[in-house]
Amino acid sequence: MNREQAHFIAICSDSVGETAEAVVRATLRQFELQDTEIKRVMNVRTEDEISEVMEEVHRRGGFVAYTLVQPELREAIREEAVRLNVRAVDVMGPMMQAFIDTFNDTPKRLPGLLHRLDEDYFRRVEAVEFAVNNDDGKDVGAILKADLVLLGVSRVSKTPLSIFLAHKGLKVMNYPVVPELAPPTQLREIGSTKLVGLTIDAEQLVNIRAERLKSMGLPDQAHYASLDRVKQELDYARNLYESLGCPMIDVTGRAIEETAVLIMKQIKQR
Amino acid sequence: MNREQAHFIAICSDSVGETAEAVVRATLRQFELQDTEIKRVMNVRTEDEISEVMEEVHRRGGFVAYTLVQPELREAIREEAVRLNVRAVDVMGPMMQAFIDTFNDTPKRLPGLLHRLDEDYFRRVEAVEFAVNNDDGKDVGAILKADLVLLGVSRVSKTPLSIFLAHKGLKVMNYPVVPELAPPTQLREIGSTKLVGLTIDAEQLVNIRAERLKSMGLPDQAHYASLDRVKQELDYARNLYESLGCPMIDVTGRAIEETAVLIMKQIKQR
Numbered sequence: 001m002n003r004e005q006a007h008f009i010a011i012c013s014d015s016v017g018e019t020a021e022a023v024v025r026a027t028l029r030q031f032e033l034q035d036t037e038i039k040r041v042m043n044v045r046t047e048d049e050i051s052e053v054m055e056e057v058h059r060r061g062g063f064v065a066y067t068l069v070q071p072e073l074r075e076a077i078r079e080e081a082v083r084l085n086v087r088a089v090d091v092m093g094p095m096m097q098a099f100i101d102t103f104n105d106t107p108k109r110l111p112g113l114l115h116r117l118d119e120d121y122f123r124r125v126e127a128v129e130f131a132v133n134n135d136d137g138k139d140v141g142a143i144l145k146a147d148l149v150l151l152g153v154s155r156v157s158k159t160p161l162s163i164f165l166a167h168k169g170l171k172v173m174n175y176p177v178v179p180e181l182a183p184p185t186q187l188r189e190i191g192s193t194k195l196v197g198l199t200i201d202a203e204q205l206v207n208i209r210a211e212r213l214k215s216m217g218l219p220d221q222a223h224y225a226s227l228d229r230v231k232q233e234l235d236y237a238r239n240l241y242e243s244l245g246c247p248m249i250d251v252t253g254r255a256i257e258e259t260a261v262l263i264m265k266q267i268k269q270r
Numbered sequence: 271m272n273r274e275q276a277h278f279i280a281i282c283s284d285s286v287g288e289t290a291e292a293v294v295r296a297t298l299r300q301f302e303l304q305d306t307e308i309k310r311v312m313n314v315r316t317e318d319e320i321s322e323v324m325e326e327v328h329r330r331g332g333f334v335a336y337t338l339v340q341p342e343l344r345e346a347i348r349e350e351a352v353r354l355n356v357r358a359v360d361v362m363g364p365m366m367q368a369f370i371d372t373f374n375d376t377p378k379r380l381p382g383l384l385h386r387l388d389e390d391y392f393r394r395v396e397a398v399e400f401a402v403n404n405d406d407g408k409d410v411g412a413i414l415k416a417d418l419v420l421l422g423v424s425r426v427s428k429t430p431l432s433i434f435l436a437h438k439g440l441k442v443m444n445y446p447v448v449p450e451l452a453p454p455t456q457l458r459e460i461g462s463t464k465l466v467g468l469t470i471d472a473e474q475l476v477n478i479r480a481e482r483l484k485s486m487g488l489p490d491q492a493h494y495a496s497l498d499r500v501k502q503e504l505d506y507a508r509n510l511y512e513s514l515g516c517p518m519i520d521v522t523g524r525a526i527e528e529t530a531v532l533i534m535k536q537i538k539q540r
Binding site: 007016032087091103105121131132261 | 368
């Protein structure tokens with residue numbers, strides 16, 4: 001297909017356009033469109049920049065999604081949308097209005113606030129670094145510095161879960177459960193409120209491990225991916241969680257994002 | 271402040287509510303609200319569940335943001351909003367309508383499609399694992415397997431950038447530039463199109479490193495955080511990028527998300 005013929009969606013933002021793109025992508029999954037092009041235009045500050053985007057959207061028969069907070073730019077994009085008969089979706093406007101109407105507050109209308117280099121931002125960056133450095137329990141001493149320690153056998157999705165939770169600002173460490181290795185004493189020291197044990201359906205784990213072996217060019221009938229071994233590991237893990245008094249979460253059939261939300265809820269309740 | 275007095279925002283989703291929460295949080299930054307409570311209600315399937323959320327929102331004087339795709343649930347939440355006089359913000363509706371009107375396509379209206387365990391999902395999970403395992407150039411052999419290699423001196427934000435890009439599905443490796451270490455031959459092998467060199471203002475890096483030393487309980491006047499050493503490292507890095515023919519990106523004053531978008535744009539252009 002010719003590049004110019006792709007379904008064209010422009011994102012026009014006075015910040016980086018991350019929020020608008022998240023909504024576009026979530027919506028895209030509700031359709032079967034084969035070929036799409038998403039173009040981000042960021043740090044928009046002038047009406048000329050808006051006209052330029054809108055002309056391209058018009059020419060290519062697409063639509064635009066925007067996150068703009070300054071009234072004159074919001075007005076400019078609405079006018080261009082009418083003039084060129086192009087659909088323009090206001091991603092943050094209705095939500096801002098709901099805040100104003102519900103809480104009687106006035107917005108700051110400062111562009112680019114979405115990714116300010118604030119305290120919260122640095123906390124999240126630090127948490128991601130912590131999670132990367134403490135993946136797979138490399139340094140048991142770090143257990144005492146963590147906000148949360150995820151326990152689980154190999155391939156139960158500890159790494160991506162740790163990273164996802166780190167993005168929320170939590171210093172997450174993950175520790176691999178292996179029947180042949182005695183768990184470190186630090187796990188008892190930090191107390192069960194900072195622990196979460198992951199489990200999964202044995203057969204699903206067998207499949208995941210077999211895939212993993214294949215992708216590594218190894219025979220997939222190895223002990224590591226056998227049902228007996230997997231069941232033994234999962235039983236051992238469940239007993240360990242019980243003895244540590246830590247809550248258990250079953251990740252079977254759940255996406256990382258979904259499990260992460262469950263974990264965040266548990267933490268809030270503690 | 272009493273918990274019940276917090277500014278209450280409910281998120282009501284037939285999936286996990288990740289998209290709606292992203293928009294709520296981006297909007298929140300435009301206001302000065304001191305105390306807010308965001309409650310996610312996910313995997314919503316029935317009108318009763320919707321009534322329950324809406325009653326709580328009404329009681330607590332808040333509003334609701336929703337991502338629902340099934341027509342009967344969308345209708346139910348709109349009716350409850352009118353009945354209880356509660357504001358309900360439809361996060362995906364206007365975007366879905368723009369897709370329908372612009373591309374003449376019909377949505378699937380299948381709930382929970384946002385986080386399907388599809389190919390794209392597994393690719394992203396794999397990319398995150400790759401980035402974690404190949405942080406700080408632990409295994410130079412992996413350079414040849416990467417989609418992108420980030421080069422940079424210590425504390426230039428290689429790790430969080432790698433992870434952020436990995437969430438977009440890119441297998442990113444990062445490699446530390448140190449004047450005393452000869453760069454591995456693999457960097458020349460993969461070719462400049464897969465390389466990005468990071469740089470930063472010397473004084474900003476001095477501050478970042480001094481903070482780092484402090485947080486590690488070390489004296490911040492160390493050689494590592496001296497202006498001379500930092501300048502020497504940055505000069506060495508710039509010369510290396512030039513000899514490798516790889517593009518350079520200045521991260522000074524930029525948030526991770528912002529730098530990531532710049533890198534993604536560069537990759538697309540190549």
